[in-house]
Amino acid sequence: MTAEKNAPTAPAPEQSASRYSYFVLGLLTLVYTFNFIDRQIIAILSPAIKEDLGLSDSVLGLLKGLAFAVLYTTLGIPIAWAADRWNRVNIVAVSLGLWSAFTALSGLAMNATQLMLARLGVGIGEAGGSPPAHSLISDYFPKEKRASALAIYSLGIPFGQMFAFLAGGWVLSQYGWRGTFFIVGVPGVLLAILLKLAVKEPIRGVHDGAAAAVKVGFKQGLAHLLSIPTYWGVTIAVTFASFTGYGTAMWIVDFYRRTYELGYLEITVPLGILNGVVYGIGTWAGGWLTDRFGKNDKGAYAWLPGLGMLLTIPVGWATIWAPAPFWAFFWSAPFLIGLGFYLGPSFSLVQTLAPVRFRAVATAFFFFILNLIALGFGPLWVGALSDIFAASYGDVTGLRLALTTLGGSSLLAAIAFFWTARKLPADWAKATGESVS
Structure with missing residues (x-):
C-alpha cells in the first residue's frame, strides 16, 4: 500500500494558492536554506581547515565538491523514485535530519579521510531534499505560478549562503572550524521535526487534470524525458551555469x-550581505520576469537565464582582477544578479515538461547530471x-587564473x-496540451 492512500490531502485546486500553500513554500524554503548552509559552510571554513590539516588546494577542491x-547525485534518483510513489514530506524530513547530523559530525574529523x-x-x-520538495511545490501551485514559487524556494540558495557567511564567519572566529560544524548542524534536526508535524502531503497532480492519473514506469518515464530536446537543453545549460556558480562559491573566501x-x-560580512540581498534579488527577479514574459513567450523560460549568464562573464572577470577589495565586492553584485536568474525558470521548466507522476525523478536526474559535473x-x-598555475605564478595569481x-x-x-529558447514553445505545447505561439 502506498503512503498516498493514508496521507493528508491538500486544499482543492481553487484554494491551493492559499495562505497554507505559501506557509508550506516558506517552510520548504527554510529547509533549502539549511541545505545550502550545510553545503556552503566548508567553503567558509576552508582556509582554517587548510591551515589546521595541511591540505593542498586539490584535496580541498575534492572535499568541497566530489x-x-x-552519493548526493547517485542516490538522488532512487530516492526521487520513492518520492513519486510515497509520502514526500516524510522523505524530506528524514533527509534533513540526516544531512544535519552529518554536518555536525564533520567537526570530529581529524584528517582529510574522516572529513571526506x-x-x-x-x-x-x-539527496532526498530538492527532488521531493520540487514535486510538493508543483502540487501546491499551478504551472502559471511555478516559476515564481520555485524562485522563492530557490531563495534558499542565497539565504543559505548569506547565513553561512554571516554566522559562519563569526562562529569560526569564536569557536574554530570544528565548533562551527557542530553549531551549524544541530538546528536542522529540530527543523526536520517541525516539517513533519506542520506540512501535509498534497494530492498529487491536483493542478494537472487528466495527466495526473497517468502512472508512469521508470523506464517509460526516463525514455520520455530523454526524448524531449528542451529537457536536455535546460539540463546542459544549468550544468554549465552551476559549474560557474559552484566553482566561484567554493573558492571565494x-x-x-x-x-x-x-x-x-x-570577507564573510560583505559576502553574506551580497548573497542574501543581491543574489536573492536576482533569484526572485528571474522567476517573476519569467512568469510575466512567459505568458506570451514560453522561450522566456530560457532566454532570460541566458542573458543573465552572459552578464556574469565580464563582471565576473572584473571581480577576480579588481585592484582593491572594494571593487571586487562591487562587481560581485551584478555577477550574483545574473547568476540568480536561471534558478526559478529552469526548475519550473523541468516540472512542467515532466509527467506528473515522474516529477521527482525528472528533478533528480536533472540534479544528477548537473551536480555530478558542476x-x-x-x-x-x-x-x-x-x-598548476601557482607553480609558475604564485598562489594569488594562480587562484585568479583558475577562477578566470x-x-x-x-x-x-x-x-x-538560447538554443533551448528556440525549441521550447513546441515542447511546452506537447507537455501541457496548450496551443503555444
Missing part, C-alpha cells in the same frame, strides 16, 4: 583571504588549476539556454 556530490566520510554522509542526506589578506569577518568537478577544477576560466562555462551555459 566527496559530497558522488562526513561529507559523503551530508551528500546522502541532501580563499580568493579574498589570499588576494587582499583580509580577516574572516572582513558540484563534483567545479571546485576541483578551480583547485587543481590553482595548484569559469567565464568559459558561463558562455556555454548562455549558448545552451
